[in-house]
Amino acid sequence: MILHVFSLNFLNGEKSKTIYIEQIKIMIDKNKNGIPDYQEKELLRFTTAGSVDDGKSTLIGRLLYDSKSIFEDQYEMIKKSSEKRGESEVNLALLTDGLKAEMEQGITIDVAYRYFSTPKRKFIIADCPGHIQYTRNMVTGASTSNVALILIDARKGISEQTRRHSFISSLLKIPHLLVCVNKMDLVDYSEEVFEKIKDEFSQFSSKLDVTDIHFIAISALKGDNVVKKSENMPWYDGTTLMYYLENVHIGSDHNFIDNRFPVQYVIRPNTDEFHDYRGYGGRVAGGIMKKGDEVMVLPSGFTSKIKKIDTYDGEIEVAHPPMAVTVLLEDEIDISRGDMIVRENNKPEVSQDLEVMVCWFNESKPLRERGKYTILHTTKEARCVVKEIRYKLDINTLHRDTEDLNVKMNDIARVVIRTTSPLFYDPYRKNRVTGSLLFVDEATNETMAAGMII
Amino acid sequence: MNYRLNHLKELEAESIFVIREVAAQFENPVLMFSGGKDSILMTYLASKAFYPARIPFPFLHIDTGHNFPEAIKFRDELMAKLGAKLIVGSVDEAIKTGMVVEEKGFNASRNGLQTAVLLDELEKGKFDAALGGARRDEEKARAKERFFSHRDEFGQWAPKNQRPELWNLFNGKKLMGEHFRVFPISNWTELDVWQYLAMEEVPLPMLYTAHTRDVVIRDSIILADSDYLNKKPGEEVKNMQIRFRTIGDMTCTGAVVSEADTLEKIIVEIETTRHTERGGRSDDKRSETSMEDRKKKGYF
Numbered sequence: 091m092i093l094h095v096f097s098l099n100f101l102n103g104e105k106s107k108t109i110y111i112e113q114i115k116i117m118i119d120k121n122k123n124g125i126p127d128y129q130e131k132e133l134l135r136f137t138t139a140g141s142v143d144d145g146k147s148t149l150i151g152r153l154l155y156d157s158k159s160i161f162e163d164q165y166e167m168i169k170k171s172s173e174k175r176g177e178s179e180v181n182l183a184l185l186t187d188g189l190k191a192e193m194e195q196g197i198t199i200d201v202a203y204r205y206f207s208t209p210k211r212k213f214i215i216a217d218c219p220g221h222i223q224y225t226r227n228m229v230t231g232a233s234t235s236n237v238a239l240i241l242i243d244a245r246k247g248i249s250e251q252t253r254r255h256s257f258i259s260s261l262l263k264i265p266h267l268l269v270c271v272n273k274m275d276l277v278d279y280s281e282e283v284f285e286k287i288k289d290e291f292s293q294f295s296s297k298l299d300v301t302d303i304h305f306i307a308i309s310a311l312k313g314d315n316v317v318k319k320s321e322n323m324p325w326y327d328g329t330t331l332m333y334y335l336e337n338v339h340i341g342s343d344h345n346f347i348d349n350r351f352p353v354q355y356v357i358r359p360n361t362d363e364f365h366d367y368r369g370y371g372g373r374v375a376g377g378i379m380k381k382g383d384e385v386m387v388l389p390s391g392f393t394s395k396i397k398k399i400d401t402y403d404g405e406i407e408v409a410h411p412p413m414a415v416t417v418l419l420e421d422e423i424d425i426s427r428g429d430m431i432v433r434e435n436n437k438p439e440v441s442q443d444l445e446v447m448v449c450w451f452n453e454s455k456p457l458r459e460r461g462k463y464t465i466l467h468t469t470k471e472a473r474c475v476v477k478e479i480r481y482k483l484d485i486n487t488l489h490r491d492t493e494d495l496n497v498k499m500n501d502i503a504r505v506v507i508r509t510t511s512p513l514f515y516d517p518y519r520k521n522r523v524t525g526s527l528l529f530v531d532e533a534t535n536e537t538m539a540a541g542m543i544i
Numbered sequence: 545m546n547y548r549l550n551h552l553k554e555l556e557a558e559s560i561f562v563i564r565e566v567a568a569q570f571e572n573p574v575l576m577f578s579g580g581k582d583s584i585l586m587t588y589l590a591s592k593a594f595y596p597a598r599i600p601f602p603f604l605h606i607d608t609g610h611n612f613p614e615a616i617k618f619r620d621e622l623m624a625k626l627g628a629k630l631i632v633g634s635v636d637e638a639i640k641t642g643m644v645v646e647e648k649g650f651n652a653s654r655n656g657l658q659t660a661v662l663l664d665e666l667e668k669g670k671f672d673a674a675l676g677g678a679r680r681d682e683e684k685a686r687a688k689e690r691f692f693s694h695r696d697e698f699g700q701w702a703p704k705n706q707r708p709e710l711w712n713l714f715n716g717k718k719l720m721g722e723h724f725r726v727f728p729i730s731n732w733t734e735l736d737v738w739q740y741l742a743m744e745e746v747p748l749p750m751l752y753t754a755h756t757r758d759v760v761i762r763d764s765i766i767l768a769d770s771d772y773l774n775k776k777p778g779e780e781v782k783n784m785q786i787r788f789r790t791i792g793d794m795t796c797t798g799a800v801v802s803e804a805d806t807l808e809k810i811i812v813e814i815e816t817t818r819h820t821e822r823g824g825r826s827d828d829k830r831s832e833t834s835m836e837d838r839k840k841k842g843y844f
Contacts, residue, residue, distance in 0.1 A: 133551040200688045200706065203680045205733045212551040214731055226708055233710035346547055355564040359597035367596060373561045373712070378547065402592035410547040414560040414593070427568055451708050466713050469568070526711045535717035537707045 132211050134340055136237035137264070139218040139228050139255045144243050145272045149310035150204060150217060153332070156317045159206035201231045210336045225485070225500035226451045228255060229540055232262035233526070236340045239268045244277045244307075248290050250486050256291075257485050260298035261447065261502070261542065263519055265343045267295070267303045268334060274323065275309040281325040297488060299519070304338075306331055344411035345521045349377030349385070350438060350514075351431040352468035352524070357416055369400055369416035370425060375468065375523040376516070377433070379409045379417070386434040387425055388514045393434055394421040411523075428470035430514045438514045438524060443506070445480075446541040447518075448529065450501045455531065455538065457497035457505070463538060464530040467513050468523065473532075478506040504544070518542035552740045555732055556589065561712060562691055562728035563593040563675065567600050569716040570673040570724070574631070574666070577603040579615035580791040581748060582677030585729060585737055587622065588746050590675075602629040604674070606662050608654040609636040610772040610794045618749040633665035649774070653796045663699045666723060673716065673724045681733040691730050697721035734789075735814050742807040754787045754805045765798040789814075 138146055154160045204215040216231030218224065232238060238259035242252055259267055269291055277283045284307045295303060306315055307326050314320035317332045329337075354372040383396045398418040399409050409415045417431060425431075432438060450457050459479050465472045481490040482503045497503045518525030529539040549557065563586075566573050575590060577583045590599045603623065623630045635657050638644045643664065644657040666674060680687045690706055692714045707715055716724055729737070741748065758769040758781050767773060769781050772795050786799035787810075804810045 131551045132548065133554045200703070202684075202687045203731070204687065205681050205731075207551075207733075207735070212733075212736070230708045230710050341546075341548060344547075354561070355568045357594060357597050361596075364596045371564050371593070373557065400595075402595040412554060412557050413549065414557040414564070416595070464717070466715060523712065526713065528710065528713045528715060530715055530717060535715070535719065537709075537715045540708070540710050 131207065131209075132340065133214070134211050134237065134335065134338075135214045135216065135235045136239050136268075136335070137216040137218060137228070137231040137235040137259075138239045138241065139231070139251070144241050144251075145310045146217075146241055149241065149270070149272065149308075149316070150215060152310055152313065152316055153213075153215075154204065154206050156313075156332075157206040157208055159204075201227045208332070208336055213335065225254070225258065225502075226449065228258045229262060229449045232258055232264055233522075233540070235262075235264050236343050237266045237268055237335070237338060238264040239270060242269060242271050242287055242291070244271050244273045244280075244283050244287065247287050248294065252291075253294065254485050256295060256298060256300075257488065260295075260300045261449075263299075263522055263542075265302060265340070266338055267300050268331075268338075269303060269305045270331060271305065271307050272310055274307050274314060274320075275312045279307075279314075279320075279322045281323070284326070304328075304334060306334065345376040345516075345523075346378055346410060347376070348436055348438070348516065348521065349379055349383075349431075349433045350375040350516070350521065350524050351379060351417060352470070353425055353427055353429045353431065354469045355427060356425070367418075368422070369418050370431065371414070371416045372469065373414045374409050374411045376411060376521050377436075379415075379431075381405075381407050384434060385419070385431050386437065387419075387423055388430045388432060388437070388440065389512060390423065390425075390429070392421070392423045394419040394423060396420075428468075430468065432514070438516050440512045440514050442509045442512050443477075444509065444513065444515070445504065445506055445544040446527070447483075447502065447504055447544060448497070448539045448541045450497050450499055450503070450539045452531070452536060452538045453499045456499075457501075457503065457539065459495070462532060464532055465507075465509060465513075465527050466530060467515065467527040470513065472513065473510045474507040474529075476505055477508050480504040480506065515543050517544060552736060552743060555729075555736060556592070556740070558731060559589045559728040560593040562714070562726065563590050565714050565716070566673050566675060566726050566728075567594070569714070572669070572671050573601045573673040573675060573726075574604045574669060574671040575599070575601055575675045576662075576677070577605050577619065577630070578677070578792065579605070579611070579619045579749070580677070581737060581741065581752060582679065582729065584622070584746065584748060585732075585741065586675060586677040587626070588744070589728065591626070599626065599628060601675075602631055602669075604631045604633065604662075604665055604669070604671075606633045606658045606665070607635060608658060608793045609634065610654060610770070612749075612751055612768070612791060612794055614749050614751050615791050631665065631669065633661045635661050638664070653793060655793055655796055659699075666699070671723060672718070673726055675726045675728065677729055678727045679732050679734070679737075680730050689727060689730065691727055692716050693725040693727065694718065695723050695725060699723070701725075735811070738807065738811050738814055742811060748807075749791070751788045751791055752810065753807075754785055754802045754809075756783055756785050757799070758782070759784050759786060759799060766800065767796075767798060768794055770794050 202217045204217055206213050216235060218227045218231040240252060240255050242248060271284050271287050288305050306328055307323055308315045308331055310316060314322055315330045317330060319330055351372050352375055353370045357369040357371050359367050381396055381399055385396055386393045396417060397420045399406050400416040400418060459476055462473060462475050465474045479495045479497060481492045482495055482497055482501055483490060485502055516524045525543045527541045528537055529541060531538050575586060594600060635654050638661045639646050644660050647653060678686055680689060688703060690709045694707055695701060759766050760769050760773060760775060760779050760781055766786055784801060787802040787804060788797060788799050790797055802813060804813045
């Protein structure tokens with residue numbers, strides 16, 4: 091339904107007007123029962139990676155198209171562009187490849203974020219380019235994802251890229267791995283092919299730190315098992331891709347056990363009404379915080395009680411990840427940005443010496459042993475020196491190289507650092523918020539690397 | 545106990561975190577306010593982020609001089625209510641002083657002229673961070689934008705050399721003279737914005753709901769009639785029931801025929817619409833990469 095066309099028809103004849111009004115009326119009636127469904131939706135973030143020909147763009151295009159997230163004018167625009175480029179079919183990759191350089195070279199340079207939603211969930215796709223040199227984009231996209239969608243071409247089986255993407259997903263602790271064996275139509279929808287790839291992948295993934303792996307046989311081009319269950323694969327008894335995305339349990343993806351509240355910003359209104367108000371703004375990074383809880387503040391070690399958990403919408407009793415709230419304590423303690431509110435009997439690690447897996451991002455400057463960097467960790471900033479590079483990891487073979495320690499862009503390495511002041515952290519595998527950090531160049535301020543604390 | 549947030553509350557939490565991060569990391573931030581729903585949402589989220597304290601930064605409106613009077617009235621009332629400081633950068637002034645040159649012809653637009661005025665105001669105010677209500681779903685060059693978007697001393701965006709952004713760690717470090725554009729509602733879609741505004745019952749200018757207005761239809765885009773619009777011979781003024789999906793410069797913001805006179809009806813309308821909201825923006829139609837080109841030069 092095109093609104094503009096409607097509006098023009100509307101001027102010429104009465105017919106379109108009626109259709110338009112009817113449509114709105116019907117929709118409103120549907121929505122009249124109880125709470126609007128949009129207030130019950132969950133947010134799921136997933137990442138995809140792939141190269142030009144493995145059908146990734148087709149799959150994303152299909153998910154967007156089938157969920158009605160591609161608009162007519164967007165579709166018309168890429169159709170025009172495809173024709174201009176002499177392509178016979180509408181190239182859905184053009185939806186995501188928006189930058190000039192990308193269109194000229196026909197490659198994806200940067201992570202593109204795409205959005206679609208169904209009545210059950212809103213989805214954010216971090217669409218990452220799959221070229222070997224763009225590991226840093228995959229890491230970026232993976233850092234906030236609940237699900238990693240890994241595409242395998244049924245004809246080719248597991249490729250170097252499959253391994254790389256799977257490894258990065260496990261390194262970044264994406265809780266759910268979804269392996270889609272695509273292009274099943276080109277292997278006669280063969281169960282044998284699917285099972286073989288499944289076995290091979292399971293063997294390889296046993297070396298990875300992933301617990302939840304799911305396999306789906308699909309054809310993104312023909313639509314088999316994407317939104318609708320395929321009639322071409324009666325032997326396949328699993329769910330469709332869309333069903334999986336809508337139903338995979340993500341309620342436990344946050345850490346709800348270990349209370350961590352990094353203080354982000356101190357709120358002091360200094361008005362007559364709120365004269366003595368001193369609130370600590372921040373986002374709950376772990377655990378369930380309740381009014382009345384006994385808490386400890388790091389680094390000072392002072393203890394107090396939670397007097398109040400405040401929000402613009404009023405006081406609340408309980409706060410949990412990833413809520414942004416303001417915490418008030420019973421006692422006046424000197425607390426500032428970078429401090430952390432925790433429970434006395436469940437403290438994070440506190441140390442200046444850390445073992446970190448780093449993914450190096452910078453093109454011009456490699457990692458320097460003995461090099462000094464600024465560290466961004468939760469809301470805290472510190473400096474560090476790289477004391478030792480333990481090994482470099484080959485992400486294709488998982489081989490640990492202790493000889494060649496030259497860590498360049500897209501390399502992954504294990505290092506030992508010492509920071510200027512103690513960090514309050516958890517191992518990354520226990521908490522993605524308190525276990526992650528960034529390395530920043532002290533001269534150029536560029537983000538040099540991402541780190542995951544071991 | 546179910547420790548879940550719905551998608552709107554999760555987006556809200558993410559945006560509040562980013563807005564607080566700006567207040568914490570920068571010395572002199574400013575919130576770019578256009579009068580549209582996205583900047584109204586931004587203002588609302590900023591109120592939430594610092595409650596019960598006031599929003600700790602001023603607002604900046606780049607005034608093309610071609611405003612909907614309703615939008616200006618709404619802006620002034622909102623600012624008075626918040627007790628906020630509003631800075632107005634005027635394109636009219638810039639034309640008078642010769643800083644920019646007015647485009648000529650029927651499709652003349654002041655959209656491009658905003659960039660120079662914006663950069664000038666940022667420099668004058670020594671602002672080191674400008675918060676904006678741009679969203680990644682609006683336009684494909686914006687789909688690759690960061691929350692914290694680094695700009696060099698000329699205000700330029702380097703799309704190929706953006707800082708990687710991971711987890712909730714935002715690197716706002718910069719050299720003298722450089723600044724950041726920050727987009728806290730990056731992950732919201734148009735529908736999310738409307739659903740949230742409805743859920744929270746946020747007041748909005750009436751322009752967004754269906755009303756009757758004198759309009760001119762040009763290249764199948766419905767434009768509000770005003771003194772600023774250069775009418776072509778034969779272009780007729782019609783009175784129609786319309787509403788606006790975006791509010792910008794009056795001369796390039798298209799309306800849609802609509803009967804949606806409540807937020808709920810607007811949501812239903814958007815759910816069934818098959819056109820993007822910027823589809824009515826003639827400034828985006830100049831070329832396939834017109835947004836990227838403008839952004840590189842420092843456009844918001």
